[in-house]
Amino acid sequence: MHAGKLTEVGRRLLAVSVGLAFSVTMSTGGTVHAAEVSARPTAEFLSSIGIVSTFDDRGQPYAKTLEMLKYGGFRWLRGGIEGVSEIGPLTIETFLSLHREAGVKISWGLGSGSGDLEGLIATGRILAEAGALLAFEGNNEPNNWPVVYKGKKGGGRGSWLPVAELQADLYRAVKQDPLLAAYPVWSISEPGAQTDNVGLQFLQIPHGAGTLMPDGTRFADYANVHNYIYHPNAPDPSDNKTWDAADPGISSPVDGLYGNFGMTWAYKYQGHTEDELATLPRVTTETGVAIKGEVDEALQAAHLVNLYLAQFARGYRYTSVYLLRDRTDEQGNQTYGFFRPDYSPRTAAIHLHNLTSILADDGMKETPDSVDYTLEPQHDTVHDLLLQHSDGTFQLVLWGEALEGQNTTTIKLGRRVATATIYDPTTGKTPVAEEKDVSEITLTLGNHPFVIMFR
Incomplete structure (x- = not known):
């Protein structure tokens, strides 16, 4: 017509x-x-679409993980040394195979509570040699999972100096390695919880910041946040739920960029200015929404698809949603998944599959x-x-x-x-x-x- x-x-x-x-x-x-x-570039948006998943070590078979990754069109996967061993069931080969068969890149992190920097670098080199590595990531939420580094415990309610020292050493180790130097380093998540002002609210501590770590200390190339769209400050469904959560400034109602890298949410340590936050390189390694209360499957689907769009439009280079499939090996609310425990796709998975199929592009228009x-x-x-x-x-x-x-x-x-x-x-x-x-x-x-x- x-x-x-x-x-x-x-x-x-x-x-x-x-x-x-x-x-x-x-x-x-x-x-x-x-x-x-x-x-x-369309491919740049598609490459921003990431996911958190469980694996064989938590009862999710490799073949099913591969199938779900392909269906959703996910381009990267949050991984790390937590749970990886030489004898399995989760090994470095698991991630190499997912890269070969699904095309996903892997962000490689220390996970929850690990201080094994040597192990992270060694396994990261294996991924890099295979073309599977996306970036390195610091500790996951040290407020919830303290670390031990060089014999000292850090994070939680104690001093965060060991956490900061580990992250600084991680950055230095990556940038001094000829194979790894070009890969970005992402910060720890939840630096806004630091108890003492060690400086983790900065990518690089500026002169005169008054932090416990020295001026000039470099921690990361990208700020890393867990800006879940439902938060104690924003507990109910509302207009612009994902758009507001992606706001880089003080207006964001959730635990986002400002509360971790602007003014820390726990003890109000000054970090980057709002002008700096507007252009600060940033990623999200966890966000998402569970089906519960007023959030039904249809609203979850709307949130999760809009979330990837809002995050990218508001400056997040990569976004990983929790979770690929509901976990079945732990208690609590397990309705975050794109897929149900029986591996059937929820509405969110179907709609994301359609969007990534419509936009599908393996090339890249550089300009x-x-x-x-x-x-x-x-x-x-x-x-x-x-x-x-x-x-x-x-x-x-x-x-x-x-x-x-x-x-x-x-x-x-x-x-x-x-x-x-x-x-x-x-x-x-x-x-x-x-x-x-x-x-x-x-x-x-x-x-x-x-x-x-x-x-």
Whole structure:
């Protein structure tokens, strides 16, 4: 159907066919004056999509892990030396095989409570030689799992000096190794809990910071946070749940970048300024949401898919969600998974599978182009991300984060496009509409994304 000949009846049928999701209109006025937006490589977004998982040592067979990773389109996996041994069931070969068969890269960390720096570097070199290594990661939440390093206990409610010394030595060991020097080092998680001001709220301690570790001490290339979207300060469902959790500044209601690297949440030690936080290299190695209370499977799905988009749009280079599949070897609320204990996909897994399939790109456009467009009106709960596929196709992703109701917005392009193809990942991997010679596209968004492709 040509947009210029779309009748009122046709518009109604089109809207009904996708559950009142969108309509397409054609500009009849003069030139649309839009703002130029630089695209980002589609592959860069896809590579940001990571996951936390259990393995054979916790009762999850390798074959099932591989199957779930492939289905979701996950590009990286949070791993580490915790639980790894030479005799198994979890070995370094487990991670090498997942890389070979699923294409995932591995972030390699000390895990919870380990001070084995030598073991981390040695196994990290094996991953690097196989092309499987993504980055090194410091200790996981030393507030919850203290470490012992060089005979001294650190973290928890005691001094954090051993934690800081271990992280500084980790950074130095990686950067002094010719094979590993080019790989980034991610900080510990939850530095905002440090009891004494050892300086872990900085990537590199600046002059005059007054910390216990010396000025100039380098800890990491990336800040690492666990900004779970539900938090004691934000316990209920609300608009912009994932967008607000990804906020790098003081406005974030959760335990995010500001509370760990701006002003520490436990003892209020000063770290990076808000201006510095806006551009601070950052990753998330844990976030997610459980199905419980007011959060049903449908809302979890909306949150988890939107989460990857919001994190990337707000400056997080990599994001890993907890959890691939519900754990069955421990007590507590085990409904965080993309997959159920029987390995069947939850709605979140299906929708993510559709999104990564729609965007699929194994190449990389090194220098993406720009597009002139504006959203009118601009709603607080409607967000956009412009991507460009390696073949040159633009993929404009718009998603809503309205807890209730819907918002309608019009994408006004600075030019007509020959074909605009629209996808809804909640309905499948095939287009829900295709229009010719358009310069305006109107979408009605609730709490999930649409993808608009054009050249």
